Amino acid sequence: MSEQPAAARPVRHRAAVATPAGETRASAYVCEAASCMSAQAHDITVNLAAQCAAAGLTDVMVKRVGCLGLCAAGPLVEIPQTGELFAQVKPGDLGGLITALKSVKPGATPKPQGPFFEKQLRVATENMGRVDPESLEDYIGRGGYEALQRVLADMTSTEVREVVSQSGLRGRGGAGYPTALKWTTVAKAEGKQKYVICNADEGDPGAFMDRSVLESDPFRILEGMAIAAFAVHATEGYIYCRAEYPLAVARLRTAIRLAQRAGFLGANIADTSFTFDVQVRLGAGAFVCGEETALIASVEGKRGTPRPRPPYPAVEGLYGCPTLINNVETFANVPAILRKGADWYASIGLGKSRGTKVFALAGRIVNTGLVEVPMGMTLREIIYDIGGGIIDGRPFKAVQTGGPSGGCIPADYLDSPVSYETLIDLGSFMGSGGMIVMDDTSCMVDVARYFQDFCRDESCGKCVPCRVGTTQLWMLLDKICRGQASLADLDQLERLAKVVQKMSLCGLGQGAPNPIFSTLRYFRDEYLAHIVDKRCPAGVCEIVRLPDARPLDAQPTEVPA
Amino acid sequence: MTVYTLKIDGRDVAGSEGQSIMDVAEENGIDIPGLCHLPGIHDRGACRLCVVKIGGSPRLAAACVTRIAEGMDVVAHDEELEEYRRAATEMMFLERNHVCAVCVANNHCELQELSADLGMTHFELPRISPTVDVDLSHKLFGLDHNRCILCLRCVRVCDEIEGAHVWDVMHRGLETRIQADMGVDWGDSATCTSCGKCVQVCPTGALFEKGRPVAAGTRDERPFLPWLRVHQEERGL
Numbered sequence: 001m002s003e004q005p006a007a008a009r010p011v012r013h014r015a016a017v018a019t020p021a022g023e024t025r026a027s028a029y030v031c032e033a034a035s036c037m038s039a040q041a042h043d044i045t046v047n048l049a050a051q052c053a054a055a056g057l058t059d060v061m062v063k064r065v066g067c068l069g070l071c072a073a074g075p076l077v078e079i080p081q082t083g084e085l086f087a088q089v090k091p092g093d094l095g096g097l098i099t100a101l102k103s104v105k106p107g108a109t110p111k112p113q114g115p116f117f118e119k120q121l122r123v124a125t126e127n128m129g130r131v132d133p134e135s136l137e138d139y140i141g142r143g144g145y146e147a148l149q150r151v152l153a154d155m156t157s158t159e160v161r162e163v164v165s166q167s168g169l170r171g172r173g174g175a176g177y178p179t180a181l182k183w184t185t186v187a188k189a190e191g192k193q194k195y196v197i198c199n200a201d202e203g204d205p206g207a208f209m210d211r212s213v214l215e216s217d218p219f220r221i222l223e224g225m226a227i228a229a230f231a232v233h234a235t236e237g238y239i240y241c242r243a244e245y246p247l248a249v250a251r252l253r254t255a256i257r258l259a260q261r262a263g264f265l266g267a268n269i270a271d272t273s274f275t276f277d278v279q280v281r282l283g284a285g286a287f288v289c290g291e292e293t294a295l296i297a298s299v300e301g302k303r304g305t306p307r308p309r310p311p312y313p314a315v316e317g318l319y320g321c322p323t324l325i326n327n328v329e330t331f332a333n334v335p336a337i338l339r340k341g342a343d344w345y346a347s348i349g350l351g352k353s354r355g356t357k358v359f360a361l362a363g364r365i366v367n368t369g370l371v372e373v374p375m376g377m378t379l380r381e382i383i384y385d386i387g388g389g390i391i392d393g394r395p396f397k398a399v400q401t402g403g404p405s406g407g408c409i410p411a412d413y414l415d416s417p418v419s420y421e422t423l424i425d426l427g428s429f430m431g432s433g434g435m436i437v438m439d440d441t442s443c444m445v446d447v448a449r450y451f452q453d454f455c456r457d458e459s460c461g462k463c464v465p466c467r468v469g470t471t472q473l474w475m476l477l478d479k480i481c482r483g484q485a486s487l488a489d490l491d492q493l494e495r496l497a498k499v500v501q502k503m504s505l506c507g508l509g510q511g512a513p514n515p516i517f518s519t520l521r522y523f524r525d526e527y528l529a530h531i532v533d534k535r536c537p538a539g540v541c542e543i544v545r546l547p548d549a550r551p552l553d554a555q556p557t558e559v560p561a
Numbered sequence: 562m563t564v565y566t567l568k569i570d571g572r573d574v575a576g577s578e579g580q581s582i583m584d585v586a587e588e589n590g591i592d593i594p595g596l597c598h599l600p601g602i603h604d605r606g607a608c609r610l611c612v613v614k615i616g617g618s619p620r621l622a623a624a625c626v627t628r629i630a631e632g633m634d635v636v637a638h639d640e641e642l643e644e645y646r647r648a649a650t651e652m653m654f655l656e657r658n659h660v661c662a663v664c665v666a667n668n669h670c671e672l673q674e675l676s677a678d679l680g681m682t683h684f685e686l687p688r689i690s691p692t693v694d695v696d697l698s699h700k701l702f703g704l705d706h707n708r709c710i711l712c713l714r715c716v717r718v719c720d721e722i723e724g725a726h727v728w729d730v731m732h733r734g735l736e737t738r739i740q741a742d743m744g745v746d747w748g749d750s751a752t753c754t755s756c757g758k759c760v761q762v763c764p765t766g767a768l769f770e771k772g773r774p775v776a777a778g779t780r781d782e783r784p785f786l787p788w789l790r791v792h793q794e795e796r797g798l
Contacts, residue, residue, distance in 0.1 A: 286733070303730060308606040308626045461711065461730075461737030463607045468652035471735055472686050492685065499648040502621055503609045 017049040018062040025059040026104035028052075028097060029078040029129060033067035033215045034208075034247050036074040043091035044075055051094055052101065060101050066216020068129040070116060072368035078129065083110030115385045116367050121348065123356045124172075124332035125372045128216040133251050136258045139219040145264055147338035148223050151230055152272045157187060160231040164334065166342035168354030173199055173290075173327030174402065174431045175507075176353070176420035182324060185314040186232040189322035194234035196225050196276075197318065197325045199295060200241040200248070203287040204403025205454060206362040207434030210328035212370050213358070214241065214248035217332070218255035222265060222278060224331030227338060229276040232324050237276060240295050242283040252280055287404075287458035291506050292317075292325045294460065305462045306506035327432065329358055350376025353419035361387050363436040364394070373418075380414040383437055394439040398522070402431030404451045404458075405511025407518025408444060427518040429511070443540035444523040445530055448515045449477040455512040466509030469500035473516065480527060483534040483543035490531060494520065567633035582624040582635055583611055593637050594646060594675055596653075596764050597712040598625040602721050608653075608712055610646050610675070613637045621645075647679045655688050656735070658707040659765070666766030667776035672710060673765075691735065698748030702760050702770055704739075709767035711737055715759035727753045 030036075030045040042064075049062040068076040073087035077097060081104050086097055112118060122128070131138040139145070151160055165180030186194060198221060202210040214221060225237050241249050256278055259265040267275045281299050288294045289304040296318050298304035317323025333355060337345045346354050353375040359382065360370055366388030373382060379399060383389070390396050398408040407428035409416070416422050420430050438447065452474040461467045476493045479485040497513035504510045520527060529537050536543060563578040569591050576585035581604065586593045595611040598604055606623035613624045614636040624637065636642070653659075653672060661667050693706035716728040716739060727750050731740045741750040760768045 308623050310627075457734060459734040461733045461735070462605075463609050464649050464652050464656075464710075465609055467711075467734060467737065468656045468689070471689060472652070472655070475687065475689075496648070496686070499645055503612060503645050503649055505606060505609065505623075 027061035031068040031076040041075040067212040147335040167345040172329035196237040198239040201290040209358040224334035237278040365437040400436040402429030410522040443538035451515040463505035465503035481541040602717040664766040671764035698746035714762040
């Protein structure tokens with residue numbers, strides 16, 4: 001071993017910074033996902049390893065792991081033997097951690113960690129915060145690549161699709177299209193070359209599920225993609241990840257390299273005739289590139305604009321070949337389904353929405369972070385039990401789900417279960433899983449204006465209704481927010497929103513008016529307060545009073561000297 | 562070749578496999594409006610004026626890019642569609658600075674004709690009135706972004722027919738502009754062959770021949786568009 005001090009030693013590609021030679025009595029899992037990393041989590045890992053060595057703790061393992069979930073309280077360090085979670089750890093003050101590590105008894109059982117963790121059910125994120133994201137051994141140690149090996153050894157592609165079909169898995173990117181149906185379409189489509197694409201262009205404001213999965217468990221995505229490729233007879237794959245996620249991209253690239261070296265990617269995977277390789281493509285910051293046809297254009301090196309469907313990518317996709325596109329979370333579910341069985345997965349959930357869903361809790365909520373819950377859990381349980389309620393105990397006003405194509409759900413519906421169908425009934429949308437919680441300090445007209453501004457800015461400019469319509473909608477909302485609109489403008493807003501929804505080419509434009517529809521449905525009184533009473537009930541909008549029209553025969557007002 | 566029979570606005574029509582609804586409608590004298598559509602170049606379904614209803618589906622489909630199928634029931638004209646089309650046409654007018662009275666294309670502008678056909682009498686929404694450039698650097702032609710509706714006929718005709726690919730698109734949303742080469746002035750373009758095809762296909766006065774007064778636009782009787790038709794048949798498009 002080198003004589004370098006721990007801090008100067010490179011730590012990438014090392015399963016643990018401090019690995020005990022003998023049995024591990026205690027370990028410290030340091031969260032090194034993006035949000036904790038931004039709070040110097042890596043310094044914690046390095047310092048902690050050095051201090052353990054200095055304290056003579058040779059039976060303590062210090063390990064970098066992915067997201068521990070409770071992002072609001074980061075940087076986080078967990079001692080898995082006792083279940084203790086240290087929040088807001090400072091790299092310069094690790095004394096408490098060292099004491100705790102010293103006192104761990106061999107064979108300790110973890111104590112309960114509170115409702116944030118206990119009400120969750122982790123499937124797609126089961127390895128999150130458990131494995132070192134840059135260690136293939138760690139991943140295999142937690143059952144990784146078991147599913148792929150079993151698939152390659154014992155199953156036909158039809159059987160794989162059958163298992164996925166029985167599990168009831170639906171696309172986690174938002175629309176909830178049955179995954180097995182898509183796989184079957186691609187498998188049956190004619191074409192010599194087929195592709196698998198992982199859509200990691202997560203762009204909804206307030207959503208960070210895909211980022212956390214990629215940063216915490218990248219091998220899982222590669223395994224899920226390989227299984228999918230086997231099931232649809234594809235040999236090449238792309239992961240389209242937004243460039244705003246540098247850590248996720250770096251870990252993916254490391255994972256691809258390690259998997260290739262270990263024979264889990266490339267030619268003759270696991271000593272079978274199955275060949276599949278993956279490349280990473282970076283998105284250049286366009287929200288619309290999360291739309292599948294725009295994504296394909298972007299992978300091809302063209303301008304990232306959508307094209308009308310049909311033909312769907314499953315028939316004519318990348319380079320005109322049949323292409324399977326699934327979201328990160330969909331692929332993350334696949335290895336677990338094949339390892340534990342379709343019945344197990346199908347036993348979780350509600351109605352036609354089976355399994356679990358990862359949500360990114362954001363906004364005015366105590367426990368900002370990443371949670372995975374069974375479908376069918378109520379919004380109240382997610383927001384109050386897991387999320388810890390509203391900051392400062394203020395009243396809950398609405399939760400925004402589904403990103404810019406979603407809607408705002410008011411307090412009256414807090415006891416609705418969360419599933420694809422119920423959210424659509426409520427005028428919202430599952431989307432990729434962002435949940436932005438709002439209290440009485442949010443003005444719903446302002447929220448609608450915010451999302452419209454986002455869509456206006458992100459419109460690719462290809463079709464007229466979206467390019468011009470979203471701007472016109474934004475102008476109308478802005479007029480309402482400034483207190484200068486009339487009731488005729490409100491009618492105009494509704495009429496125009498309908499046109500944009502019906503006429504737009506892709507999901508971005510078709511979904512852009514949804515925040516307007518849902519806020520009008522539940523919070524019409526707020527619109528009216530802005531228009532009729534010229535006031536903003538939440539005190540957010542700046543009402544600009546126009547001078548009252550003066551009668552023509554009135555005398556000019558005298559200006560005091 | 563498989564022949565499909567379908568209904569458009571209640572009329573029984575027939576077309577061959579691979580044809581779009583727009584093609585079949587044109588062959589049968591059914592007028593479906595469209596500004597980005599031009600026979601002879603590939604369709605992109607972007608102006609959304611040709612949207613039709615198919616078989617009671619709530620989703621509208623662009624007729625220019627939707628291939629026909631056996632037994633399709635297409636509604637190309639009804640009150641609702643006309644209203645949507647009027648709204649989309651209005652949006653095109655509001656987006657840039659379309660002032661017909663001082664436009665070179667006045668009286669032979671497809672956008673203007675369309676608005677008349679749709680009975681558009683006034684704007685219900687405010688103009689956006691952006692400040693955009695006029696490029697007069699080319700020796701023969703001019704480009705007035707004020708009149709551009711981003712149909713991209715020029716882009717496609719230059720790429721697919723002339724083979725020069727001078728034109729492409731830059732920026733996004735309302736900032737979208739057509740650009741020559743990689744954003745140079747048209748006159749400085751190294752690839753432009755000055756063939757004028759883009760000017761011929763422009764539906765408005767965005768691309769025009771220099772030296773023409775107001776309302777004396779250049780879409781005259783040159784045998785260029787019919788040639789496109791021939792080209793289309795030869796290539797089996």
